[in-house]
Amino acid sequence: MSIFGTMGFEQDTVLVPPWLEQLLHTPFFSVCRIHADAARSECNMYCLDCHGDAFCFYCRSSRHKDHQVIQIRRSSYHDVVRVAEIQKVLNISGVQTYVINSARVLFLNVRPQPKSGKGVAHICEICGRSLLDPFRFCSLGCKLEGIKKNGDASFALDGRNEELTMDNSRGSVSSRQQEEGLREGSTQDMYPATPPPPASNARRRKGIPHRAPFAS
Numbered sequence: 001m002s003i004f005g006t007m008g009f010e011q012d013t014v015l016v017p018p019w020l021e022q023l024l025h026t027p028f029f030s031v032c033r034i035h036a037d038a039a040r041s042e043c044n045m046y047c048l049d050c051h052g053d054a055f056c057f058y059c060r061s062s063r064h065k066d067h068q069v070i071q072i073r074r075s076s077y078h079d080v081v082r083v084a085e086i087q088k089v090l091n092i093s094g095v096q097t098y099v100i101n102s103a104r105v106l107f108l109n110v111r112p113q114p115k116s117g118k119g120v121a122h123i124c125e126i127c128g129r130s131l132l133d134p135f136r137f138c139s140l141g142c143k144l145e146g147i148k149k150n151g152d153a154s155f156a157l158d159g160r161n162e163e164l165t166m167d168n169s170r171g172s173v174s175s176r177q178q179e180e181g182l183r184e185g186s187t188q189d190m191y192p193a194t195p196p197p198p199a200s201n202a203r204r205r206k207g208i209p210h211r212a213p214f215a216s
Helices: 020-025 057-063 140-150 160-168 173-178
Strands: 002-004 014-016 045-047 069-075 078-082 098-100 103-107
Touching: 014 140, 020 140, 045 057, 069 103, 103 140
Parallel strands: 002 014
Antiparallel strands: 045 069, 069 078, 078 103, 098 103
16 A cells, blocks of 8 residues: 555555645745735645645636645644645544634644643644544644554545544534634734723813703
């Protein structure tokens, strides 16, 4: 059984599609050199057919119109992809997902964190990160490492994605709220939001007094 190969007639023997490692090593959210002055110039798109660099919304329309393209999003400085998009091309079973702004997403790569303390019920098999639910991996990158190390998982589509989505929907909302602050978005998530101005202690000025009308 081969780990890497072309997804085609040998799909059931291929554990990892040829574009996945390039995706995981691609830097996103830089400004497009061609459309730098445009409103949507951030490079947050990736083409599964070309296996090249990230590109922006306008490059997709002109250069990748008929290609398989996924959009990368950013949450707490880390790259994520929507489950609805990635599950069409990858078997994501075993990977922890999260709900961000009503959209289910998963992380592309491992996120550094302190070692899990005692009492943690679920941890990633590769990096040891604590997980909210009983899954094997925290990200696509850790699942890839697990396949290379043990060969007992696969990214080949086999119908398990639908079952995974149903199982995840039963997850505890309160446990998700305990996870670090996650936000869907683009490059604006790289910067903290501007705090509201402090409330003024000054007393409000009263309105202009009006004299009572003269009696007739």
